[in-house]
Structures are given as C-alpha cells and as structure tokens.
Amino acid sequence: MNPTYESIRRSIESGETSCETITAEMLGAIDDRPGLNAFLAVFRENAIARAREVDRKFRDGTAGRLAGMVVAVKDVLCLRGERVTCGSKILESFESLYDATAVSRLLNEDVIVIGKTNMDEFAMGSSSEHSAFGPVLNPVDSTRVPGGSSSGSGAAVAAGMAHTALGTDTGGSIRQPAAFCGVVGMKPTYGRVSRYGLVALSSSFDQIGPFAHSTADAARVLQVIAGKDDADSTTSQDPVPDYLASLTKDVRGLRIGIPEEFLKEGICDDVLAAFHRAVDRLKEAGAKISNVRLPHARYHIATYYILMTAEASSNLARFDGARYGYRSPRAKDLQEMYLLSRSEGFGQEVKRRIMLGTYVLSAGYYDAYYLKGQRVRRLIQSDFLEAFRAVDALLMPTTPTTAFRFGEKASDPLQMYLSDVFTVSANLAGTPAISVPAGNDSEGLPIGIQVMGKHFDEATVLKVGDFLEEEVT
C-alpha cells in the first residue's frame, strides 16, 4: 500500500511525479487531519521551497541518497532557527542555534523536513498524554493512544504525512508507537547514531532512530544517520555496514532466541498469537528457534526507572529560567525564579521523574538506588551478552497489548511504566531493536513484533525485521 523510497525515487526520476507534488500531497494529508495533532510545527513554505530545490538536483543529477524523502522530525531534535519545544511549555518559544547531527546528515542527502512532531514532554511517556500541547490521536483508531513518547512521528508516518520520521528511544519511545501505529520503528545500538542535538532525557539510554513503512526504508535512513560523530564522544568508530545488502529474506540457519521470562504473563492473546505466528514463519524458513534465559528480567523496569530518572534529573537542570525558555513572571528573587519557573514550566510527569531522580542521587540514597541500579544494569547487560552467545537475535512482542485507550493508564504512572516491559531491556543493554508490524488484533489495532540483536549488529536485526514484515502483515 505504502510505496517504498525506492519506488518513489524511481517515479521522481522518470518524471511521473516530483518532490514538489509529493510534498504538497503530504502537506495536504496533514491539513486533512488536523485533529490528529501529530505536528507541533509544519514547515509549509520551507518544505515546498526545498522540494523545488531537490527537484532541480534531480534534473542536474546531483540528488543525494535520500533525495525527495519527506521526513518528520520529533520535536526533541534541534534544527537551526526552528523551535525545539520537547513537548514542554518550558521551551515553548525556544529556538535552536544549531542542527542535530542526525538531522544535518539527512539534510545533506536531500531529504525534505516537513515539520516537527508532537511528543510526550521531554520524551517522558508512552501515550502522548504528557505533551503540553495536547495528545496525538492514533491514526488507526482515534480513541486510542498512538504510543509514545515519539507519538507524532509514529502517527505522521502511519497517516501518510511523511515517508519516514526520526524519533528517539530511551525505553521504547520509537518501538512502542511504531507497534501501536502499525509502522516500522527502530532503535539502533547505543553509540551507533550521534546524540548531538538530541535534547537529552537520559544520556546513557537515548538513541535516535527511524520510523518507516518498511524495514528497507528504516535501513536507508539508518545508513545515513549512523556513524562516528566528533561532537558525541559516545559514538562508535565501528564502520557502518551496507544495511540494504542484509535484507535478503534468507533466514536459513539464523539462530533466534525466545526469552522465556518475557512470555510468562500479562500478554494479551492476540499479541501472543501474532508472536507465535512470527516464530512459526521463521521456523518454516529455516531459522533455528531456541529458548534463552534472561535471569534478571524482572529487574528491568525498576532498574530502568531508577537510572533513567537519575540522569533526567540532572539533564533537565538547565531549564531554570535563567538563560532561555520559560521564566515565571511571578518570580521576585533567584530562588523563586528557579522554583516557580520549573514548577509552572514542567508538567506533572516531568516533575515526578525529576523528583525520583533527585532522590536516587541524594546523599544517603545514592548507594542503595543509583549505585545498585548501575550494578544491576551490568548484570542485565551480561545476561544479554550471554544470550547472544547462543543466538543471533531475540524475538519478543514489542508491547504486551495493542494501543490502549486515552485515560486508561494516565492516572496510574506505574501501569504506564509497566507497558515498557519489553522495550526497556534494549536500552538497558544498549542493543539494537526493531519493531515491525505483525498484523492486527481482533479490534483491528496493529500488533508489533520486536527483534533485538547484538551490539552493532543492526544488519541481522533489519534482516529478520524485513523477513517478518513481509511474511506476517
């Protein structure tokens, strides 16, 4: 139904269509469904102007690798001269001075950035209900959440408002909305994509990744944004392999592991059925399926929320009303400037996590929470290293359920946190993981299947994702 970039490019090159036409269509799709609230900013004039420029490049034969691809960018990534709100009132009118590395690498390959997408405030949330600018509706069923925190990016791609989108994934914020919206979403290995220009939620977990209709398009975007960046010390020097070359549909002999701990309880029947269908397809195609153990699986959520909030509490300290962003007009002195600006500028969930994180780093609690959390994280990482000695990839559902209803979990943060149960592990371990559509449940809501791979082995993850996407949907 949705064309891949390859076919789009072919029709531009053949003169059948143009970047300008495509961009105009996408802008039309955005205008057709304003209630979706997927975008916080739409670059109408700029996108059309740029589309014309890229059309010229096509004529000149100088078009870049992703020329004409229309991309939506999560509003937590910086674009020079454009607002970067992070879904927060505290940065409502803040404009960035520079481009995020991932965005500028895409621009260098002639993509057309159509706008900035809505999100849970500072990427904290799984439903878009924490956006200061109203929730994003799920394009498949507007009574349902689109997932989060990259809610607008997932919804925009699913609703045909962009070919691909950039999101960020700290504990599932790409994969979960991809699963809920029925698109492909990938979190690369920690260190594969530069975080420069990504307004940090949790620095040791955050990664930028693509949303797309196909694994192939996700691979195309990853190909461009991946690789060493001098501006981010945590990026890897490892060369970036040719990802498209790995999409052979040949899974013969691949060793696929099923983490038993994850399948014990709490997964709804339709998701479980879709998962088993995927396992059967792989088996039939010659993959070797085996069970693997992740002994510390039950500590994943707790460990994640301790360490993530700790880092977040420090990362968000800079939003203090002193230099940029919201400053409370009621503040009469320095203390009040901090207290009131932050109390009024941040939403509930952000304040909750700042308080949790401040607590776990506090004198007297540091050892019991932060330090212990770090130790458990290392145990979790070694669980995965151990598992990946026996298998090439792990397979699991992306989420225990399909998209839930608005309000269903908003009042209970713990229930909301638990919906991240299958996704946080890839961030704890730093491994790459993809969510691909795997059919629909009985209510017609999309189901996502997740493939996780070894560090820097995005190629295998993409290969299995590509196979499943084709065979199951």
Place this chain on the structure above:
Amino acid sequence: MKLNDAYEPVIGLEVHAQLLTASKAFCSCSTQFGVEPNSNVCPVCLGMPGTLPVLNRNLVEFIIRMGLATGCSITPRSVFARKNYFYPDLPKGYQISQFDLPLCTGGSVEIDLDDGSRKTIRLTRIHMEEDAGKSIHDIDVDTLVDVNRCGVPLIEIVSEPDMRSPREAYLFLTRIRQLVTYLGICDGNMEEGSLRADANISVRRKGTTPFGTKTEVKNMNSFRYVERALEFEINRQIQVLTEGGTVAQETLLWDANLGVAIPMRSKEEAHDYRYFPDPDLVPVLVEEAWTGRIRESMPELPTVRRDRFESTLGLPRYDADVLTAEKETADYFEDTLQELTNQTGRDRKDLAKPVSNWVMTDILRVMGERKLAIGQVPISPVRLAGMIRLILDGTISGTIAKELFEEMLGSDEDPESIVERKGLVQVSDHGVLSAAIQEVLDNSPDQVRKYINGSDKVFGFFVGQTMKKLQGKGNPSVINELLRKKLDGLKSA
C-alpha cells in the same frame, strides 16, 4: 596577630589552577582572558539543549604533568562526574568534575621552612574540572552573568591536612604556584583568579591527636590574604574554644576589605551535589606509553634545579632559592652563565657567583622598579654576559660597570662599544694613577696626618677621592696597592 601557643592549627588546602590550554575543556572555544563578556562562547559551553561535551586531550596532558611533578599515581581509567547545583553562572545546572575516580592520587610536595628544614605536605588527589561563569552583582540592579569562563579547564589540587601554621600554608601555595608555572600549565596569577585557594582549618590543643571541627575559608584571592585569612580564622576558633564554646562546621568567605571571614548563609552552603558519572563522556584512559612520553618531555622541576645550582654551581642556598623561584629568572641566569662561559672559556663554577650577583641585585631591582617581567628587561643574557666579561678581564671597574649597566638599559648597544664610545676603559697605568694619588694627598694634608697618626679609616677616603679624580675609571686594586705604598712611605718617613 599573635596565635595562642596552647593550640595548634591543622590546615589543608584545595587549590584550583586554571590551565593554559588554548581552548576550553569540552568545546573548542578560546580560553583567552579579558575579552568582551559572553564572546568566547558556543552552544556547548552555553549548555544549550542537546549539546554534548567533548574532552580536550591537552587538559589530560596538563594534569598528568602536574601529577608526575608531585609524584602522584596516575589513574589508568578515570571518570568524569557531574556536580549538580543551581546557579545562574552554571549553564548546565551541573559542573563536569571528577569525584570518586580522579586522574591523580597521592603524591606530595616539599616546602622549605624558615628555620632551614624541609617538610613534606602530602596530596590527597588532583582532579580535572570545568570552571563556571562569573556573576557580576554590583553593576546594575540585576545580576549580570559572563559565561566566557564557563568550561575553562581547571585542576583542583587537594592536600592532606598536613600544614600547622598559616606560614606553612603560604609556603605550600607558593610551591604549587612555582610548580604549575614551571610546568607551563597555569600562569599562577592569584589576583586574576588563575590560582584560587580554599582552606580547611581546625585547631586542637597542642600534644593532642584528634582533629577539631573544621571550617572552610573561601575567597582568599591573593597571596597576601592567605596568611591573614588563616590567622583570622585560627584566632577565631581558638577564642571560641577558650570561651568554652564549640566550633561550628561551616563555610566562611574571607572579606579582604574588612579583614574578616564571614560565614556564608547556611542556605548557600547546604549543597548535596548528587555526584554521578557523566554519561556524556567516556572514561579517560591513560596508557603507560602516554605517561611515559609526558614524563620525557617534563621540564626540570624547581627544587631539582635549586639543588643543582647549589651543588654543581656552588651557589649559596639563598642565591639558588631566589634564582629558581621563577622559572624565567632561572632560565635568564643560566642563559647568561652559559654565554659568559662561552665568551671567557672559564669554569662555570667560577662564573656562577658574579652572574648570580648581577641577576639578583640589578636585574631583579630593575624588574621591581619598572614592573617588568624578566623577558622585558632591556638587557639580554648575551649583553649582561658581555658586561660581566669586561669586569672579569679588567677592562672596566665594578664602579664603571654600574654606570655601564644603566647605560645599557637605555639602548641595545653592545657593552664593548658603549665602553669604547664613552671612554670607560679602566685605567691601570701606574704613572697616571700615581699622579692622581699624589694630587689627592697634596690636597688633603689633614687626612694624611690622621693616617700617619694611625687612623686606617681615612684610607677609604683617599681611594674614593682618587677614583673621583679619574671619573671612576681607575683600576681599584692598582690604586689600593699604589696608595698603600705611598702612605706607608710617608708614615715611616
């Protein structure tokens, strides 16, 4: 102020040294001092959302130099940590520092006490961190912030509580200053804030071992203030104790104008910094090969140089101390000595003392009078050596040399050519000298009589008068010899 003899102070210092790297610790902004406020800035040091720090390797190199110079062990894998607190001149809301895994641990420096003995002051650690900006409170109703200094690299040198008097603390601080300037890693300027010291102070009854409750004194931003501030705080603590009170653990700010240390409001000091490893930076790995390369490129350390001046050049301890206090002075001295050795072919050991005398008295005097660095003194080592050679080979007298020295300050002319042009060559001709002496004696019958009557004091008078007659150009030893002969002849006659 007199310190109470029944008590003994216990002092530890934390010294921050601003490093002379060309660019900041975690971005490529310049570290230049004194430029327009908020001009040496970029998104990274402004702490803009989404930016990330990238470590300047020179910072690591500089701290390793200091670590090696003080005998620290170099941590092969050290870690940056975030020190979290809110302040308007701290754009990220945290300072990147080091906490439980600093780059250098242990080590020590030696100080020379006034009684001639030496004392070892142990170091706890040396770590790297970035500086904060500067808040300016007194210009307007608002507080202004200059973030040029944000991200400028610092090292913090933390001593053990090994100092027992303000004087020892001062000597420690001057030793640290000498080391960082010798190593070329900091300009050592306390007044401009390149070197900053905070002190931890407690007092205890003499002869007892447990430490008393300590206070921290900050803001001693000049070498002059360190001793005064410490004396103030020690006396304050002793007074509290002698009046039966207890010392409260608190932080005080030294106010140089009032000459007192004022406690900070408890709100300002009630910090829980919530240190944790900075996830944006990878651990700093220092391999032995790197340390080895730095070790090989280390300059000679000041105490080693001082000992060498004493032992191989035969200089008195005092001279060696003065000459090596500043690296540039020691370099100037050695350059002059080398030049003079080349010019005369004589043994360095014989030449060292005359060179030392000229550097220590005349060169240092000119520097003081004209507020010059030694490199700015108009007399280069080559010219100074040339002048000293003229004295040593008898061409000019010491008296003439003083005149020549002043002349050389005003031009870059060779000493020889000045001597020639101004006719300053020393007169050793017996005939000329005898004639001048005779004239002096003829004109001073009273003094001659005194001499004959046994007063040797007037001998100096005759020498002076003769020299005056010869416009200072007479060879003093020949004058002495001829004069003595003549006067003694008169005496026995």
